[in-house]
Amino acid sequence: MSPFLVLFVVFSYLAWIKWIYDRDRRSLVNSLKHMMNISSANEVNVRALIVTAHPDDECMFFAPAIIRLVELNASVHLLCLSEGNYYNQGAQRRQELLNSCSTLGIPASRVTIINHKNLPDDPKAEWSISLVSSIIMKHMTAHSISMVLTFDGRGVSGHANHIAINKAVRHLAYTGEASEGCVLLSLVTVGLFRKYISFLELPISWLLPSRLCCISGSQGYKQAKAAMVCHHTQLLWFRHLYITFSRYMFINTFQEIPQGPKNLKIY
Ligand SMILES: [Zn+2]
Numbered sequence: 001m002s003p004f005l006v007l008f009v010v011f012s013y014l015a016w017i018k019w020i021y022d023r024d025r026r027s028l029v030n031s032l033k034h035m036m037n038i039s040s041a042n043e044v045n046v047r048a049l050i051v052t053a054h055p056d057d058e059c060m061f062f063a064p065a066i067i068r069l070v071e072l073n074a075s076v077h078l079l080c081l082s083e084g085n086y087y088n089q090g091a092q093r094r095q096e097l098l099n100s101c102s103t104l105g106i107p108a109s110r111v112t113i114i115n116h117k118n119l120p121d122d123p124k125a126e127w128s129i130s131l132v133s134s135i136i137m138k139h140m141t142a143h144s145i146s147m148v149l150t151f152d153g154r155g156v157s158g159h160a161n162h163i164a165i166n167k168a169v170r171h172l173a174y175t176g177e178a179s180e181g182c183v184l185l186s187l188v189t190v191g192l193f194r195k196y197i198s199f200l201e202l203p204i205s206w207l208l209p210s211r212l213c214c215i216s217g218s219q220g221y222k223q224a225k226a227a228m229v230c231h232h233t234q235l236l237w238f239r240h241l242y243i244t245f246s247r248y249m250f251i252n253t254f255q256e257i258p259q260g261p262k263n264l265k266i267y
Helices: 003-036 057-060 062-069 090-104 130-141 160-174 196-205 217-230 237-245
Strands: 047-052 075-078 111-113 147-151 183-187 210-215 251-254
Touching: 003 210, 003 217, 047 062, 047 130, 057 062, 057 075, 057 090, 057 160, 057 217, 062 075, 062 210, 062 217, 062 251, 075 130, 075 183, 075 217, 090 111, 090 210, 111 210, 130 160, 147 160, 160 183, 196 210, 196 251
Parallel strands: 047 075, 047 147, 075 111, 147 183
Antiparallel strands: 183 251, 210 251
């Protein structure tokens, strides 16, 4: 293949990425308004709740969504269901999480970290779906949440604690317990190849259907990286590779979790 043709293909691909990025900057507000049935001309007025299992999930997986929502003046809350105490570093990881959230634009007053003996940070532990769903539900009610963002059924990394949260949110959706007008979204897990080609993955995400797509630019990437660095206890060599190559540092796509009829009683 001629080198000119190779150069042409490379530049065309990069130009396509830039075009998708610019389009997303303009269209995200409208996507949110459409999804949430907001008619107001200027304000987005979203009260978003990110539900994670461990300190560092917020920046490893959800940084683009958090950064874009904060940019749009949405009220972003974080509910982390464990202290990440697998190696008895819970107290330190709690502080790291607060620092990371502050870097991403979530103040400490909007961060809740659960420390419950039945919700250990452990891939072998089976978290109770009813316990997790009741904690999430209480939090949604207390903060009048209008949008919940969490893991999908594969949990991005496959961690059992991530998957348990998805099951709990799907339980809330199925039983119709989530308040009227609240949108429940799950973060799409992509395969290994797509996961580790960084922003080059963007056209694939753009071509595939999703309910919400959040894309960070270079500034957002720096913010996500700074948040990752706040987690000192987790900065092993492979984390640096993750920061360099993961598409979740730039791109989040979500699918909506369909909800059942309101107040369905299950006997
Ligand atoms: Zn995790």
